[in-house]
Amino acid sequence: MATSTRTPLSQDKPLPGFIPGDLAWHLGMILRGHQTLFAQAVEEMPCSVRGYQMLSTVVHHDPANQQALGAHLGIDRTVLTYLIDDLVAAELVERVPAPTDRRARKIVATDTGLKLLEKLEKRVADAEQTLLTGLDAGETAQLAGLLGKLSMSVHRAQPGANPCEAMDHLG
Template sequence: MSTSRGTPPSISQTLPGFLPGDLGWHLGMILRGHQLAVAQSVAPVPGQVRGYQLLSTVVHRDPANQQALGSHLGIDRTVLTYLIDDLVEAQLVERIAAPSDRRARKIIATARGEKLLAELEVKVNAAEQELLTGLSDTQSAQLAGLISTLSANIHNAQPGANPCEAMDLLG
């Protein structure tokens, strides 16, 4: 952040109620709490949180091909291939020829994958609600809106960013 003249902000221009670095600490704590709560909920999925995110993305966002899936999730294509292999072996997803380019592969959920995702979404929702205990419904809705806006802005500015790296660094 800089002022209109391009000079760095002073300590008096920091985020209200924050010292420099506080935002990162708070986000790290939230991420850690979410990671622990959700990891238990999605344990049946190969790759746990990454596998769950992949399955959810395939079902709810319908990416055009494997490359678009990896780009959306910010997962390296080598890691993505192994993760998809594990999900295929578990009969949760399958690879088909992409309708737009038969040389590319599209990942789709199997009936078993869709059923498991529906069951896990109930558990993930409960874990996330538990994480938000102490916030009113209005505060939860505000937080969800703000986080969505901020993450979309960051994703648009850094489309190749890997959100899984942040999770890995916590472990």
């Protein structure tokens, strides 16, 4: 009987400084910490984190219509309708005819929505700084760059992946 000299696949290229599986634990802890601080920062926002993400997307990404907003956030259109209804009721956004298709609706922020977003963005920035307290400025910049690069790589490989759903399923 011949013995194999090949190491198991997980040992061929282990992550430096990680036991296979440790990456998931580290990412989970970071996500849990961020989720907690983020939710606290936006607690006055209707629909909490999702409401904040919707308002931020409307303001900073200017999606062409309601469907584009849902696609950007990975939110099912039936759920999206209820979330938008809540933001409309709070007078944070309004539905207007989309310039390119009068049958479609574009979601735009109201003055009240813009003021609330500005206030909450400061709180979210403070929460993110709290999360990154253990890193110096150079390490924070390096982490931001690496996370952006990695997340876009995952997004290209799995374009339908929904980050909101991933957070919802944290056990």
